[in-house]
Amino acid sequence: MTDEEIRLAATTPDERILLLPHCLRPSKSCPGRFERTGLVCPHDCREPCVVGRLVRSALAAGCKGVCIAAGGSMAVKYVAEVRPKAIVAVACDKELAEGVEAVKKIGTGGAPFPAIVVVPLSRDGCVDTEVDESLVMDALRVGSFEPRGGQGADPGQGARLTPGGACIG
Numbered sequence: 277m278t279d280e281e282i283r284l285a286a287t288t289p290d291e292r293i294l295l296l297p298h299c300l301r302p303s304k305s306c307p308g309r310f311e312r313t314g315l316v317c318p319h320d321c322r323e324p325c326v327v328g329r330l331v332r333s334a335l336a337a338g339c340k341g342v343c344i345a346a347g348g349s350m351a352v353k354y355v356a357e358v359r360p361k362a363i364v365a366v367a368c369d370k371e372l373a374e375g376v377e378a379v380k381k382i383g384t385g386g387a388p389f390p391a392i393v394v395v396p397l398s399r400d401g402c403v404d405t406e407v408d409e410s411l412v413m414d415a416l417r418v419g420s421f422e423p424r425g426g427q428g429a430d431p432g433q434g435a436r437l438t439p440g441g442a443c444i445g
């Protein structure tokens with residue numbers, strides 16, 4: 277494990293957040309809408325979508341929150357508000373580098389900076405991008421906790437897709 281994964285493993289699920297880029301959504305069929313806080317998914321969205329699957333899995337695993345950000349600055353704002361102890365972030369190389377630096381500039385009041393485990397996109401390009409879902413879930417599960425609803429849990433079985441906002445926490 278990397279140093280950041282070891283730090284992530286030392287946290288509990290409810291101290292972790294997942295940051296996702298909106299470019300992972302299917303651009304032609306996504307019924308989500310953008311608000312000031314990012315992408316808002318309808319609760320009943322049934323698109324075969326990596327964003328929906330990861331959001332449901334993260335929430336079922338007990339994560340503190342998920343942000344489907346429309347840019348690095350929105351993700352950083354979410355981190356500043358939620359103050360997680362650990363972050364699993366999916367992004368392109370450029371956003372990852374800028375985001376990690378920006379998170380490090382957030383004041384922590386003397387507390388350690390959150391652990392940041394990054395999962396790069398497997399297909400970049402700003403629209404209809406791709407990520408290896410298993411890598412994201414492996415990162416979220418570091419420390420060997422089991423999700424309550426399982427990967428891809430149905431929203432009707434305890435995991436809401438987006439309870440009232442793009443950034444959930």
Ligand code: SF4
Binds near residue numbers: 315316322
């Ligand atoms: S789960 Fe969210 S991002 Fe994916 S298609 Fe549905 S509304 Fe769009």
